[in-house]
Amino acid sequence: DTGVSQDPRHKITKRGQNVTFRCDPISEHNRLYWYRQTLGQGPEFLTYFQNEAQLEKSRLLSDRFSAERPKGSFSTLEIQRTEQGDSAMYLCASSLMLAGGLEQYFGPGTRLTVT
Amino acid sequence: GDSVTQMEGPVTLSEEAFLTINCTYTATGYPSLFWYVQYPGEGLQLLLKATKADDKGSNKGFEATYRKETTSFHLEKGSVQVSDSAVYFCALSGGGGGNKLTFGTGTQLKVEL
Numbered sequence: 001d002t003g004v005s006q007d008p009r010h011k012i013t014k015r016g017q018n019v020t021f022r023c024d025p026i027s028e029h030n031r032l033y034w035y036r037q038t039l040g041q042g043p044e045f046l047t048y049f050q051n052e053a054q055l056e057k058s059r060l061l062s063d064r065f066s067a068e069r070p071k072g073s074f075s076t077l078e079i080q081r082t083e084q085g086d087s088a089m090y091l092c093a094s095s096l097m098l099a100g101g102l103e104q105y106f107g108p109g110t111r112l113t114v115t
Numbered sequence: 116g117d118s119v120t121q122m123e124g125p126v127t128l129s130e131e132a133f134l135t136i137n138c139t140y141t142a143t144g145y146p147s148l149f150w151y152v153q154y155p156g157e158g159l160q161l162l163l164k165a166t167k168a169d170d171k172g173s174n175k176g177f178e179a180t181y182r183k184e185t186t187s188f189h190l191e192k193g194s195v196q197v198s199d200s201a202v203y204f205c206a207l208s209g210g211g212g213g214n215k216l217t218f219g220t221g222t223q224l225k226v227e228l
Binding site: 091102107 | 119147149151157158159160161164166204206208209213214215216217218219220221
């Protein structure tokens with residue numbers, strides 16, 4: 001059973017450094033989502049792709065954040081010039097956009113700590 | 116915009132007790148409603164869903180009914196087990212916010228022997 005995978009699982013970085021996370025969705029899923037979750041809160045939407053097209057970005061996604069899904073398969077989320085406020089769990093989810101295909105399946109997340 | 120409100124936790128119950136976790140929502144249009152569960156050290160898992168008014172979602176003994184008149188989707192289980200200890204998130208999609216999920220803040224459930 002190959003679910004959504006994320007790499008790395010944990011990342012510690014110093015303020016001002018750039019970081020990049022990878023997400024591999026379930027293979028036949030054409031939609032891929034990124035969320036951010038801070039302690040004691042529910043996940044908050046960042047952005048999503050349908051195939052390789054980025055269709056929506058949240059206002060939470062400042063210009064330091066960029067996401068790509070170059071061939072409609074895996075996706076990367078890059079944060080430039082990290083700040084302490086970027087410390088959070090970054091979650092990836094995927095879904096299959098067919099009739100009724102509303103379920104999103106989540107990966108284990110990447111925990112980012114900015115020191 | 117869309118929003119989800121959940122009862123605050125932690126909720127502490129004895130094994131075999133009845134569980135209710137309240138969830139209400141605000142959304143335009145006709146959202147779909149979900150409950151996700153996060154066990155300690157694990158990722159979010161879909162527990163159940165309902166896509167239209169009066170639908171009942173159920174899984175693993177948990178149930179929730181989509182109540183449009185009260186904009187609610189309360190989670191219930193008749194007899195909880197220690198293994199149900201987790202954080203439960205109510206969420207919606209397909210309202211005014213499109214396909215993304217809008218989550219509540221989560222409710223921690225602790226079940227004791």
